Amino acid sequence: MPTLTNFYAIEELSQHNTKDDCWILVDGKVYDVTQYLDDHPGGDDVILATTGKDATEEFEDVGHSKSARELMEQYCIGELDTSPPISTKQSYSEKLMQLTKQYWVVPVTVVGISVVVGFLYLRKK
Known part of the structure; x- marks a missing residue:
């Protein structure tokens, strides 16, 4: 066969x-x-x-x-085919949360740089 x-x-x-x-x-x-x-x-x-x-x-x-x-x-x-169907519909917030979890370094870096710049700006005054 x-x-x-x-x-x-x-x-x-x-x-x-x-x-x-x-x-x-x-x-x-x-x-x-x-x-x-x-x-x-x-x-x-x-x-x-x-x-x-x-x-x-x-x-x-x-x-x-x-x-x-x-x-x-x-x-x-x-x-x-017994594999589960792949969901093609994901809400915008689900996609955003998924990206945020994958790339958590980016938002943390932005916040960190903002804090340092803010601290340096206030120190000069």
């Missing part, structure tokens, strides 16, 4: 939900079964009912044979 290198997010899987573009998820693997719909012994309606989502429970409930499991491997196109 070849090593899978493609990972798909559940959002991407859900977009492939038609008879002309049919993906399913079974046991964490993504299958493009579009070409197999007409050949499925149970008819295409069974697969189309679970297209674009996790079909593991439905697949296991039927009790597919070992040869059916071997056959489906040729339609495997990757695995489900």
Whole structure:
């Protein structure tokens, strides 16, 4: 069996939900079964009912044979990406706080220089 290198997010899987573009998820693997719909012994309606989502429970409930499991491997196109989604929306204050924590030296230096300059200015008077 070849090593899978493609990972798909559940959002991407859900977009492939038609008879002309049919993906399913079974046991964490993504299958493009579009070409197999007409050949499925149970008819295409069974697969189309679970297209674009996790079909593991439905697949296991039927009790597919070992040869059916071997056959489906040729339609495997990757695995489900289980990593948490990266949040692209951060508020301005969160970004500022993050930068301040990373670069705390800058504000401390500015305050320090201001204190020294102020002290020197007052001393001259």
